[in-house]
Amino acid sequence: MPLAKSYAISLIGLNGSLVEVEADISSNLPGFVIVGLPDASLSEATARVRAATVNSSLPLPNRKLTVNLSPAAIPKFGSSFDLAIAIAALRAAGTIKNQERFLYVGELGLDGSVRPVRGVLPSVLSATHLGFEKVMVPQANFAEASLVGDIEVVGVDSLSEAVARLAAGSSQRRIQVQPSHTLTDSAGESQESSLAKDVADIYGQPFAIEALKIAAAGGHHMLMIGSPGVGKTMMAERLPGLLPDLAIECALETTALHSISASRNRIGSQLVVRPPFEAPHHSASSAAMIGGGKGVPTPGLVSLAHNGVLFLDEAPEFQLPALESLRQAIESGEVTIARSAGIARFPARFQLVLAANPCPCGFAMSKKASCRCTPMARQRYLTRLSGPLLDRIDIRLRITEVNSAQVELDRKNPNRADSARLRAQIARAREAGAARNRIFGFELNAQAPTSALRAIYADKVALTATLDRALRAGQINLRGYDRCLRVALTIADLAGREVEASDIAQAMILRGEDQLGAA
Amino acid sequence: MNQNQNIGRYGEDRAVEFLKRLGYGLVERNWRGPSGEIDIVAKDGDCLVFAEVKTRTRLGFGHPFEAITEDKIRRMRALASQWCQAHNLGVALVRLDAISVLVRDGRVTIEHLKQVF
Numbered sequence: 001m002p003l004a005k006s007y008a009i010s011l012i013g014l015n016g017s018l019v020e021v022e023a024d025i026s027s028n029l030p031g032f033v034i035v036g037l038p039d040a041s042l043s044e045a046t047a048r049v050r051a052a053t054v055n056s057s058l059p060l061p062n063r064k065l066t067v068n069l070s071p072a073a074i075p076k077f078g079s080s081f082d083l084a085i086a087i088a089a090l091r092a093a094g095t096i097k098n099q100e101r102f103l104y105v106g107e108l109g110l111d112g113s114v115r116p117v118r119g120v121l122p123s124v125l126s127a128t129h130l131g132f133e134k135v136m137v138p139q140a141n142f143a144e145a146s147l148v149g150d151i152e153v154v155g156v157d158s159l160s161e162a163v164a165r166l167a168a169g170s171s172q173r174r175i176q177v178q179p180s181h182t183l184t185d186s187a188g189e190s191q192e193s194s195l196a197k198d199v200a201d202i203y204g205q206p207f208a209i210e211a212l213k214i215a216a217a218g219g220h221h222m223l224m225i226g227s228p229g230v231g232k233t234m235m236a237e238r239l240p241g242l243l244p245d246l247a248i249e250c251a252l253e254t255t256a257l258h259s260i261s262a263s264r265n266r267i268g269s270q271l272v273v274r275p276p277f278e279a280p281h282h283s284a285s286s287a288a289m290i291g292g293g294k295g296v297p298t299p300g301l302v303s304l305a306h307n308g309v310l311f312l313d314e315a316p317e318f319q320l321p322a323l324e325s326l327r328q329a330i331e332s333g334e335v336t337i338a339r340s341a342g343i344a345r346f347p348a349r350f351q352l353v354l355a356a357n358p359c360p361c362g363f364a365m366s367k368k369a370s371c372r373c374t375p376m377a378r379q380r381y382l383t384r385l386s387g388p389l390l391d392r393i394d395i396r397l398r399i400t401e402v403n404s405a406q407v408e409l410d411r412k413n414p415n416r417a418d419s420a421r422l423r424a425q426i427a428r429a430r431e432a433g434a435a436r437n438r439i440f441g442f443e444l445n446a447q448a449p450t451s452a453l454r455a456i457y458a459d460k461v462a463l464t465a466t467l468d469r470a471l472r473a474g475q476i477n478l479r480g481y482d483r484c485l486r487v488a489l490t491i492a493d494l495a496g497r498e499v500e501a502s503d504i505a506q507a508m509i510l511r512g513e514d515q516l517g518a519a
Numbered sequence: 520m521n522q523n524q525n526i527g528r529y530g531e532d533r534a535v536e537f538l539k540r541l542g543y544g545l546v547e548r549n550w551r552g553p554s555g556e557i558d559i560v561a562k563d564g565d566c567l568v569f570a571e572v573k574t575r576t577r578l579g580f581g582h583p584f585e586a587i588t589e590d591k592i593r594r595m596r597a598l599a600s601q602w603c604q605a606h607n608l609g610v611a612l613v614r615l616d617a618i619s620v621l622v623r624d625g626r627v628t629i630e631h632l633k634q635v636f
Binding site: 028029 | 582584585592617630634
């Protein structure tokens with residue numbers, strides 16, 4: 001059959017579009033051309049496919065081979081089309097008779113091996129949406145592809161294995177499928193490390209740990225200001241360890257984002273079950289933050305931290321555009337990135353944690369050392385964190401130095417908090433909160449829409465008297481008002497009861513003052 | 520004549536036999552023009568056929584057809600028109616063909632591609 005086809009997927013962001021790979025062999029001098037808007041690495045598929053077929057003892061005829069990737073108008077990138085091209089070509093050559101409707105994903109090595117590629121999870125998800133019942137993926141991506149239900153996944157190590165599978169046809173029983181991957185057996189190294197860090201390592205900061213617990217339970221954004229060495233970074237690093245495992249839909253979303261990310265060497269990764277923790281250096285650009293890429297949009301740190309924690313240490317040192325680009329992501333929970341290849345929308349619902357020194361020298365709040373900064377420098381430092389950004393942060397904490405007596409006291413305290421216990425408490429609080437919040441269509445208190453807050457607090461007018469007074473006095477704006485109400489819900493959930501006036505008072509204290517530089 | 524030229528000559532002989540079997544009339548062999556040489560000029564009905572013959576005894580350097588490059592085809596096209604001029608042919612129906620002759624273990628395999636441009 002001189003004309004044949006197979007199917008592949010072109011991914012733009014997380015969305016895949018179906019690509020029909022047509023192969024035609026014509027009686028002409030040997031040649032191999034790919035048409036249909038391939039990029040450089042896809043054009044190189046000619047060399048890979050030619051060598052892979054020869055080295056798999058499945059040579060293509062010495063004639064002109066034309067491969068068309070249709071629809072030709074969609075730009076196509078990368079090496080994941082190799083397998084589909086090879087199958088189409090071998091069908092055209094008559095080597096493969098089987099016309100089963102598979103979707104193929106995989107890169108070919110010159111030796112005929114099928115190598116893992118990025119973006120298998122979103123590709124397979126798209127395949128199910130496109131109505132495919134079978135996908136063929138590199139064996140190394142098998143676990144990732146199997147995370148998607150409702151589709152038969154065939155993992156192959158080599159082109160000859162793929163051809164053998166097709167030759168055997170559907171009559172043969174399915175190639176031995178490994179036991180399906182459950183949430184428990186998929187913890188990667190980074191995922192375990194988030195649990196390795198325990199809040200029990202922090203001495204003498206019970207108030208800060210309490211705030212950390214509230215932030216974790218409600219998903220609230222958090223800012224920590226304190227002198228160098230008081231443990232800001234330690235605390236931030238322990239936040240993901242307090243969060244419960246991701247629900248399956250969240251885990252799939254996050255895994256899909258990590259799967260397509262160029263910056264993650266997560267090819268063939270398994271399910272991300274622990275909340276991710278991203279801590280970029282302060283030189284990060286706004287493209288690194290929200291996403292970007294040359295031609296193809298790729299997810300940025302806000303999306304890699306989706307369903308997890310984005311920690312900006314030394315926050316005032318970040319470039320202003322990078323910081324300000326966070327605002328929209330915080331507000332909408334997603335980012336839209338337009339590049340020449342298309343527009344991609346990436347989810348970006350993360351918990352933001354900022355850490356900052358109070359001034360350039362760091363000792364403005366210290367009792368032990370004196371600050372060497374001029375008043376102007378001190379004021380300028382924290383104002384780099386803009387009002388609109390700070391306004392979106394629910395918990396703004398000043399962390400003071402601990403003295404040796406406090407450390408000693410804490411060391412002897414038998415009831416000190418440890419991460420495992422807090423995690424259980426937080427999980428309970430989240431369940432309690434979600435039970436109430438689901439009626440209004442959201443899960444975490446931090447995500448409560450204003451309308452839901454109004455409904456929840458409708459019969460609790462007496463409780464908000466302090467807040468109303470602060471609002472009237474101009475100490476707090478309307479957004480801050482709502483944010484206090486959200487934190488108060490979390491505090492009540494942690495206590496396992498309805499909201500009380502004291503919860504709102506505590507929320508106001510946690511929110512702190514709006515004018516940070518004035519301290 | 521060296522070894523390769525011997526093989527080339529042998530391959531061209533086989534190609535001519537092959538074309539004759541197909542009913543082509545041989546017009547000329549190894550015509551030298553300004554741009555090089557045409558291996559075979561033959562007639563397939565009304566159509567003038569200019570054929571390039573490639574002969575191999577091994578596949579280590581690829582299939583014989585793979586040795587016919589873009590550049591070679593360009594030269595063949597030029598040679599075809601030079602041949603027509605030299606024979607005072609104005610308008611003619613012309614075709615460029617490629618013939619591969621593979622000689623291995625005493626067996627000869629001939630492949631013929633028409634109209635390779």
